[in-house]
Amino acid sequence: MTVKNMTVKEITNKVLNNEELFLLDVRTEDAYQDWKIEGENFSYLNVPYFDLLDGVEEIADQLPKDKEIAVVCAKGGSSQMVAEMLVEEGFENVYSVEGGMKAWSEHLEPIKVNDLKDGGELYQFVRIGKGCLSYMVVSNGEAAIIDSTRMTDVYVDFAKELGVKITNVFDTHLHADHISGGRKIAEQTGATYWLPPEDAGEVTFDYQPLRDGDQVTVGNTNIDIHALYSPGHTKGSTSFVLDDQYLMTGDILFIDSIGRPDLAGKADDWVMDLRETLYTRYKELSDELIVLPAHFMIMDELNEDGTVAEKLGTLFEKNHGLNIDDQEEFRKMVTENLPPQPNAYQEIRETNMGKISPDNEEQREMEIGPNRCAVR
Structure with a gap:
């Protein structure tokens, strides 16, 4: 299954244009609390990747059906897998943030x-x-x-x-x-x-x-x-x-x-x-x-x-x-x-x-x- 990627440049444009985006951050709570992607009209959910290994059913009701969902991790690997699970669960506008927080740090x-x-x-x-x-x-x-x-x-x-x-x-x-x-x-x-x-x-x-x-x-x-x-x-x-x-x-x-x-x-x-x-x-x-x-x-x-x-x-x-x-x-x-x-x-x-x-x-x-x- 191919999951769409969202580049950090595309996220930057959303920040600058005050567009909406829902971010599912799958890093640890400590990493998330220390530093995250921020935007004026962004919404957030932080659930560590390890808590999602058995599936995403338990968080499905916390995710919007009518917004783009960008899944982000440290480097882009875990987010790809979680995004695939969300697509299998029926979510359509799901993206993996390409390169993760490392790419976000460097853009x-x-x-x-x-x-x-x-x-x-x-x-x-x-x-x-x-x-x-x-x-x-x-x-x-x-x-x-x-x-x-x-x-x-x-x-x-x-x-x-x-x-x-x-x-x-x-x-x-x-x-x-x-x-x-x-x-x-x-x-x-x-x-x-x-x-x-x-x-x-x-x-x-x-x-x-x-x-x-x-x-x-x-x-x-x-x-x-x-x-x-x-x-x-x-x-x-x-x-x-x-x-x-x-x-x-x-x-x-x-x-x-x-x-x-x-x-x-x-x-x-x-x-x-x-x-x-x-x-x-x-x-x-x-x-x-x-x-x-x-x-x-x-x-x-x-x-x-x-x-x-x-x-x-x-x-x-x-x-x-x-x-x-x-x-x-x-x-x-x-x-x-x-x-x-x-x-x-x-x-x-x-x-x-x-x-x-x-x-x-x-x-x-x-x-x-x-x-x-x-x-x-």
Whole structure:
């Protein structure tokens, strides 16, 4: 019996278009509670695969007859078998999610943010299953990539489709929750790889240091570097002002939260640096700048067009992390209100330093799970 597959791209389109979908997640309850596919109009049932080995009759009355049902597991094998059982039980609109949660973790959806002043374009790559956001600036035949994921072919192929040459690759900081593809893209394309020197003390490779006040030109577009030394999330976390319109905040500031300072074990040491960045240095910037972060936490942060972006002035009004007057209260929130640290974050940091070189499957396993870069 052939069961229809549903790709993670098709599910992403349903998320972005607010379409309905019923998800039968057959992973363990712990795995499901930790991390699942989310959509505004999605419905859910979690029943572990092992509970369905004798058949699906017992859950049949909990499943809709009039909606598409997507069965999801870790890698796509168990979901195929459960989907077959559902078809045998008489359900028609049943799909197995191709590649399972591993594929969901890796899918990148490029979305155009806007045109730039010089005729260039800005794209945001939404890693919808992991909450990672990366960017491509395109201008006059050149491209720059900011905070890329390890799925490097997506960026390289997209640049080829646009007919542009990747000349610069940036990481706003040394990432701890996902493996950067920046260095690999630079090696593939001959681009310059930029990294904040304060985060590069232990790296094993050559890089171009990101320094405060530097200006990098991509085609006709200016990227102004605001190297925010010791700002809180990492020691070298760096912001960019792009085209006088956009503020790329890395993991310092998100739409609905702020960056966590503990992934290098320095929460108490860096919390006031984080406050200085958010409450003083960002206050000096124009309220009209549109904030483009390196992560999002929840689907509510996606705009109607699928992008994650908001004016800095709006965030100063609405983001709780920017509205805590009392310093001690801020310190407590940032040091005591932290979610679990990302899976394998030490190994991810060492990979991004070039100290270890795990193979593709190991890298996949290291990254599995939700985004945990923010203070809750």
